[in-house]
Amino acid sequence: MFIVGLVLSVLLVAHFKTSPSTAPNLHPAIDKVGPSSVYPDPIRTPGVNIPSITQSNIQDTICNPDWSTKSIRPSSSYTTKLKHEQMQELHISGDSSDYEEDHLIPLELGGDPRDPRNLWPEPYSPQPGAREKDVVENYLHKEVCAGNMTLEDAQHEISTDWYRVYLSIHPRETQEQR
DSSP, X not given: OHHXXXXXXXXXXHHHHHOTTTSOOSOGGGGSXXXXXXXXXXXXXXXXXXXXXXXXXXXXXTTOTTOOGGGTOOOHHHHHHHHHHHHHHTTOXXXXXXXXXXXXXXXXXXXXXXXXXXXXXXXXXXXXXXXXXXXXXXXXXXXXXXXXXOHHHHHXXXXXXXXXXXXXXXXXXXXHHO
C-alpha cells in the first residue's frame, strides 16, 4: 500500500510539473501585482462579507450617511486579542503596534466585522501597507455609493488584489516602480 501511495504521489507531482495549465494555484499571490507582504494568506484570510448587506440595500446601509461602521465594528479588545493570536500562529515578528488588525473586505464594503477569515495583522510598513489599503477602501466605497461599481465587484477587487486597485488610482507610483 505504501508503494502504491508513493507511486501515485510521484505521478501527481510529475503531472503538475509538466501541465501547469491544469495545476491548482497553490500560490495565488504569484498572480498579484504587489509584494507578498501586502496580502494576507489567501487560505486563512479569503475575505468574508455580511450576507445582509447587499446591492439592493446599500442606500440604507453602507451608503447611508447616517450609517456608521461604528455600529458593527468589533471592540479593540477583540481585535487586539485576535491580532496577537494570529501573529503568534503566523510567526510574525515585531511589535503588535507595527500592525493593524485589518478587515480584508472592509466594513464600509460590507465585510464581516468579527470573522477571523476576514481579519489579519496587516503591516504599516514597509509601504505599501495598511495606510495604502485604507486609500483603496475609501475609493471603492465612493465608487460603490456613486453607482460606478457594484458592491460585489468592489468586494472582489479588494479581496483578490487590493494593491492592483491602489496602483490604478495612483498611476504615478506604477511608473516609478518600473
